[in-house]
Every structure is written in C-alpha cells, then in structure tokens.
Amino acid sequence: MPGPLLPVLPPGTSPVPLPGAPPGAPPGAPSGLSAGPPSSAPSGVPPGLPAGLSSGWGAGGLSGLSPGPLLHVAGPDGPWEQVHDQLAGQGHALVHTTWGQWLTAALLDPGLRSLLGRDWPRYRQTAAPAGRLRFAVSRMVLKHTAAAALQVPADALDLAYRPGGRPHLRGLAEAEVSLAHTDELIVVGISRSGPIGVDAEPVTRRPSFELLHPYVCTPDEAAELAALGEDERALRLLHLWTLKEAYTKALGHGMRRRFSAVGFRRDEQGRTVLAGEPDGTARWILATHLVHGRYLVSSARRPPREIETASRPAPYPLEETGLPPAATLGWQLPGSSGAQPT
Incomplete structure (x- = not known):
C-alpha cells in the first residue's frame, strides 16, 4: 500500500482562505486578471496552507514534498540564466510565474502574432477577453522558457500539439515541454531526457473523494484515504491528482487515461515512485513542490539518460x-x- 504522501491533518481543521490577488491591473487588462505577483509568503507557515500542515513546515519543507524551489521568472526579460544552466546541468528545468507579471508584455508586444505563430488563430477565436489573454500569456511563458533553455529566439520556435493536446517544439526532438496553469499560476517544464509533464492545483481546492476516488485512486490508495479525516483526505487526494495528471501528461494521455490505472508508493528513501517498480529501478522521477505557499505543483519526467562508453x-x-x-x-x-x- 502506498505510504503517506503528506503529513497528517489534526481532526477538525479546515483550509485557510486564499489571500486576495493584488490590485493594480495594467491599463487595458480585462476584468478577472490582475497585475503583480501573489503576495509573498512570510517566514513560518505560508499563507493559504491548511492550518493542520503547520507542524510539517520547516527548513526542509513539508514531508512528502520535494526540496528546492522552482525557478521564478517575472517576465520576458528574465532572469533566464538559471533556466539555461539547470537544463544544461540537470537535463530539465521547471519555471513558474503568474499571469499578472506577464500581462503588460502580452498587451503591448507588437510581435505577439509572430511569437504565437500557429496559435494566433486560436488566440483570435477565443471570445472572452480574459481567456484570450490567458491563452497568449501561457504560450509566451512556454516559448520564452524554451528559448532561454535552448539559446534560440523565442519567435523562432514552432509550438505544435500532438493528438490529445500535448505541446511539442517542431524540429526539436531533443527537447520536451509541458504546460500547466491554475488561478494566477503558470508552470512550464522542459526536459532533454525525455517526456515531461507538469500539473498545478491550489492547496485549498477540495476535491470530492466520494465522487472522484473510483476515477483517481487505485483500490489501495482509496482504502488508505478512506481511513483519514476529511481535511487530510481531501489534501492527499489533491496531491495524488496532481501527480497522476503530470504523469499522464508526460505519457501524452492526459485526462484520457483513467487515473485509477496508475498507482504510487514511497520507496525506501521516501521518494514517490510508481507502484510495482522495485526500489532503485525507477523509470520516472516524480516530484511535488509547494509554490508561493498556495499551490501544489507536481512533475513527472524521465531520468537523465546515461551514456555508456x-x-x-x-x-x-x-x-x-x-x-x-x-x-x-x-x-x-x-x-x-x-x-x-x-
């Protein structure tokens, strides 16, 4: 049976409401979008984190979550050096930002049509102004991330989609990309070691275990979650959801694959691995990060290929x-x- 993925929530706890988005949208921004990053997390327990998780918060992060932050990029001007360095040194990079930090660039960029390329018709056909701008910003972030990692101009990249909607860079088979967004957050993953998938959800989202467990959980996972209190059960289910969506996105299946067909467990080192894989033979690297103290961000990628000589x-x-x-x-x-x- 899979081991715990998140620390135990005491009985009777409830999530803390998300702090409001900062005001000050740039001129011309449609309603529903705001400028600026989310409010920064103070030292101690991050804002928006369910109160029962405070006992697991410390220098090493939450139990079951991966150490080390994702790379934050506040706009098209970067900083991008770490993205290139991380891809070169580790074979992958994970970048996060917010809609608001890129809104002005999307609104004022005279080269937006060239940058979006084959996505331009879809951008123009999106009726709602907020949805249209969100679409443009997410593609801008993805292309600028890939451009910085690969050291090529962003508007030279040709972003296309495989069956099922998985994005890929035409003509660059050595680089795989993935995109996720929720609320204000945008996350991009890029890998040179094979497929990569990313997913993100607010920690305060409350998925219904009763409705979703037949679709999301294996029998062992469902049994473990059923024995928990309501708050911890909802949080662990959310964690499993992000891991499984990241994994199936990396496979190119996305929501078309039933999540209950995929199970996870913790290995001897406490890492999340696919159920059924012996220790030390993981074919996928699975990780979850807490971003801004408000979002769970999970990734699934192939380990770096070893070159035998x-x-x-x-x-x-x-x-x-x-x-x-x-x-x-x-x-x-x-x-x-x-x-x-x-």
Whole structure:
C-alpha cells in the first residue's frame, strides 16, 4: 500500500482562505486578471496552507514534498540564466510565474502574432477577453522558457500539439515541454531526457473523494484515504491528482487515461515512485513542490539518460598496434567486426 504522501491533518481543521490577488491591473487588462505577483509568503507557515500542515513546515519543507524551489521568472526579460544552466546541468528545468507579471508584455508586444505563430488563430477565436489573454500569456511563458533553455529566439520556435493536446517544439526532438496553469499560476517544464509533464492545483481546492476516488485512486490508495479525516483526505487526494495528471501528461494521455490505472508508493528513501517498480529501478522521477505557499505543483519526467562508453584498455600502445585508433578502442569499422560505440 502506498505510504503517506503528506503529513497528517489534526481532526477538525479546515483550509485557510486564499489571500486576495493584488490590485493594480495594467491599463487595458480585462476584468478577472490582475497585475503583480501573489503576495509573498512570510517566514513560518505560508499563507493559504491548511492550518493542520503547520507542524510539517520547516527548513526542509513539508514531508512528502520535494526540496528546492522552482525557478521564478517575472517576465520576458528574465532572469533566464538559471533556466539555461539547470537544463544544461540537470537535463530539465521547471519555471513558474503568474499571469499578472506577464500581462503588460502580452498587451503591448507588437510581435505577439509572430511569437504565437500557429496559435494566433486560436488566440483570435477565443471570445472572452480574459481567456484570450490567458491563452497568449501561457504560450509566451512556454516559448520564452524554451528559448532561454535552448539559446534560440523565442519567435523562432514552432509550438505544435500532438493528438490529445500535448505541446511539442517542431524540429526539436531533443527537447520536451509541458504546460500547466491554475488561478494566477503558470508552470512550464522542459526536459532533454525525455517526456515531461507538469500539473498545478491550489492547496485549498477540495476535491470530492466520494465522487472522484473510483476515477483517481487505485483500490489501495482509496482504502488508505478512506481511513483519514476529511481535511487530510481531501489534501492527499489533491496531491495524488496532481501527480497522476503530470504523469499522464508526460505519457501524452492526459485526462484520457483513467487515473485509477496508475498507482504510487514511497520507496525506501521516501521518494514517490510508481507502484510495482522495485526500489532503485525507477523509470520516472516524480516530484511535488509547494509554490508561493498556495499551490501544489507536481512533475513527472524521465531520468537523465546515461551514456555508456567502451572502457576496455588497448592491448598495446597505439603506435604499436598498427591499427586505426577506432579499432584499438574496440569500435566497429566498416567491413570489420567488433563492438559498436554506444
């Protein structure tokens, strides 16, 4: 049975309401969108976090959540250096921002049509002004993130969609991307080690266990959640939802795949892994972060590919073999037999 994913909520606790979005939308912004980042989280328990989770909050974060923040980028001007460095050094990067921080750029950018590319007709056909601008901002963030990571101009990237809606960069098979947004938050994942999926939900969202558990939970997960109090059950169900949506988005299935067909557990190191996978053989890296103290952000990605190389020593020094260097290293030459380079 999967181990706990989040700390226990004491009986009788209830979520704290989300703080209001900061005022001050830029001129021309439609109603429903605001400018500026969410209110910053003070030291101690973050605002918006259910009160019962305060006992698990500390320097290491919440039990069951991944350490280290996602990279925050406040607008098209960056800073972007960390995004490129993280992709180069770790094979992936996760970026978060808010609608409000990019609104002015979306409203005033004379090159928006070129930047959106094949998404321009969809942008123009979106009837509601707020929805149209949200669509534009999310694609701007995705393209600028990919451009910074790959060191190419943002408007040179061709964003397309596979069956099921999974975004991908045409002509750049070595880079995979994923996009999630909820309330004010936008999250982009980019990976060079294979598929990646991201999902985000407010910590105060209250999914109905009774309605959703047949769709979301495996029998073991449903049994574990059914034994919990209402508040902790709702929070753990939300956590499972974000993990499973991130995973199925990485697979390219999204909401078309029944979440109850996928189970998770905690391994010996406390990491979340797919149920049924032996310890130490994880084919996916699963992580959940708490962002702004208000959102659960989960990601699923392939681990970095290891490059195997031939390690056999040459039988003699190169100058004494009379063979080309490639043959001395054990690599196959045209018309010969031997090991292929890997």
